[in-house]
Amino acid sequence: MTGLASPSAGTAAGARHRKPAGWQTGRATRVGLLVLALAAVVIFPLAFTNQSVSTIAFLTLIFVCAAVAWNLFSGYSGYISLGHAVFFGSGAYAAGIAAKDWQITGSAEFALLPLAAAAAALIAVPFGLIALRVRRHTFVVITIAIFFIFQLMAFNLTSFTNGTIGLNAPFLLWDPVSFDQRFYYMALALALGTVAISWLIKGSRFGLQLRAIRDDEDRAASLGVRAMPVKLTAFVISGGITGLAGALWFFFINQVLPQSGFDPLFDLTVALMAFLGGLGTVTGPLLGALIIEPAQQYLTTQFSNSYLSQILLGALFLAVVLFLPRGLIPTVAAKGGGWLERRRGRQGAPARAEDDDGGEDGTDAGSEAGSVTEAGSEADAGSVTGTGAPAVAGSGESSAPAATSKGPAS
């Protein structure tokens, strides 16, 4: 859906007087595709009642939530977290422990979902306060270390977590088909809500501050962005949503173990989804999850052991990192944008040049201004490296200073 949207935004910004026409066509197409896609995902479980299909569909939606939630922190702020399984597992365990202690049975368990989200968000506060003090490699390593602490706790705090035996979810007296359908729609609602939150954040002043932090935290701070509260808020929102997804996953799977709730591959998979689709874009992680999770589930069932699919996942990851470092959506947007530019006989060359500059760490004023500008534009794939680089070429000079001064003031 967005592959079409971004180029139109790019060309529109390139030539201001054409903007209304191009923008409206893009918008009509976009709304049409969105309605079609929504209809398809709503009808899906009614059309496919096969249990292995509906299980994969549910898990895919859970990973859509997780990947989009991961991205709304890591993708926007540039702090790559490899510890989000902490929230996923904590959500699952919070629901499991509460259900066990309060002897909750049947569908009353769903009342625990907000509790799971709150528990994960609460954990995100000290986690963030510790980890967000450091940057880059050290941040990544701290998230990994904290992840292992939580896995260790799940193994060792046996009075709460039952150790290696794990916890079971309350039993639901639903027949298999309606069980899968109801879970599917719950996951769908959660996924759509997460995408909506991610989209709202991206367009907001808060999202702008996050991306200013990603481009250059010290400069953003000097311009008045209160970096720590901004980062922490995003981290907590991201963690809370991931915890909610974890609890729903737990109710569906019916069991959580230390190694399944706190799974190192979860961290990697979620990051891979966002990277494949396009880090820092709204639809990128969504697309990544829709591609990777079904593929992974299919491979696991095909090869009857998970080792080969693990190798393939790693190989896919390497391929993405090496050949698609910017992700699908920004790459397609840039290619499509360039193609449109050339087709309409405009200056494709300068646009491409600017595009390449944007990749270099936002050290020069041009690319920084460009990335901040984008927040205001319609471009879906907004990132320094990504996106509608053509938009940067066109509007960067004129509107960038205004946007820069407007953005970080708080």
Added chain:
Amino acid sequence: MGTELTRAVINGILGGGIYALMAVGLTLIFGVLDIINIAQGVMVILGAYLSYALSVHLHLDLFLGLLITVPAMFVIGVIIQVAFIRPLHGSERTSMSLLASYAVAIIIEGALYLFFGPDYVTLNASYVTKSVALLGFHLPYIDLYGFALAVALVAGLYALLYRTRFGRSIRATMQDRTAAMLVGVDVNRVAALTYGIGVAVTAAGGMIFGASGGGFNPNSGYDLISRLLALIILAGLGSIGGALVASVFMLTLESIVDIWQPNWSIAVFYAALVLVLLIKPTGLFGRQAARAQ
């Protein structure tokens, strides 16, 4: 109690030597390439499995086998660096290289599962089971030999870094890549060879780890890498001397805590890590600002 404590300290020092060897490789790679090699843990396990395969199928002595496994791991390291790490450029290089090495790790782990299965194995030799009475303690020969080997290799690395021309170019690249390039250091070659060296020491570390620990399986790499990462961050990224001190200190602390709380002893690593970072974000011996972007 007193003897137990002494025993814990001795075990900690012996174990610390082996961890120091593995951590030095990791911190060296960080210093030169500015990447964290997440695959280091599983590479140690790969080294252990190589020793295992040689000793089971060719009945080669474990220490003799290192003459094959160390160069083999060196070559694997150089290939990985040239194929997957070197091509990464641009602003996302940091996260990309982390993810690339993570991907390498899960590929190696998957391959080890395919070849060797999930069962725990141990390395066997006459000196693994025998022990010597020393200062009133029974110490397994393997721990002593392993410690001696680790000390020799760390000393060798030190000599390489501080006594050779190549070592000087490594240190120059660690300090300032661009400046090193300007004075004629082939930084690409240095990066590839350093990665190779950092990985090669895991072959020796893996052999000792596999022989002296309670067995290993392909999954053991996670536990190992999380400890190693904690160690080098604790020490300060890129600090070789710091990695040595931190390894011996933390392993000793862990084995002391192990007396009372065996299940939680590994938490000592992370608790220390979190504590140190709260006070000094650059790590104990960090010379470069970890906060700089």
